[in-house]
Ligand SMILES: O=c1ccn([C@H]2C[C@H](O)[C@@H](COP(=O)(O)OP(=O)(O)OP(=O)(O)O)O2)c(=O)[nH]1
């Protein structure tokens with residue numbers, strides 16, 4: 001199996017990014033492979049930081065990204081290796097980045113594991129995924145036209 005053909009660069013949306021720390025010039029996020037969905041975000045730290053079991057800290061990335069298009073949003077997601085092997089996940093589970101946010105991307109970093117974890121400066125800590133968004137208008141109604149499912153949910157169709 002080969003990598004999928006990437007979108008031509010011309011159709012990729014362009015995102016404005018501010019580097020809030022000059023050291024980030026050497027660590028710009030990038031897609032690791034042609035088919036990568038996310039770009040890794042690194043921890044902007046001056047020295048290693050030990051996260052004790054249960055500890056949650058807001059970690060700087062040194063990056064501000066202005067998406068600028070309400071039809072797009074950013075997601076900050078955990079890296080699966082850190083999450084599965086070391087229990088390093090996100091304190092907010094998923095970070096949602098609004099298209100009009102112009103501040104620094106921050107990573108709520110939670111050690112949900114049972115051992116201390118030492119986070120190294122510029123370690124790849126989470127990933128940033130750009131996703132399409134559709135904003136809706138709400139129409140208030142008294143009743144819905146009946147559907148097959150109706151109000152059934154939460155396992156109403158059984159487990160298997
Ligand atoms: O993991 C995250 C989540 C959010 N943000 C930033 C970007 C986002 O656009 C803004 C607001 O996020 P959200 O709307 O999820 O938080 P809130 O608690 O509702 O804050 P607000 O009242 O500012 O909307 O915070 C981050 O930097 N990292």
Ligand SMILES: [Mg+2]
Nearest residue numbers: 096097098101
């Ligand atoms: Mg909000």
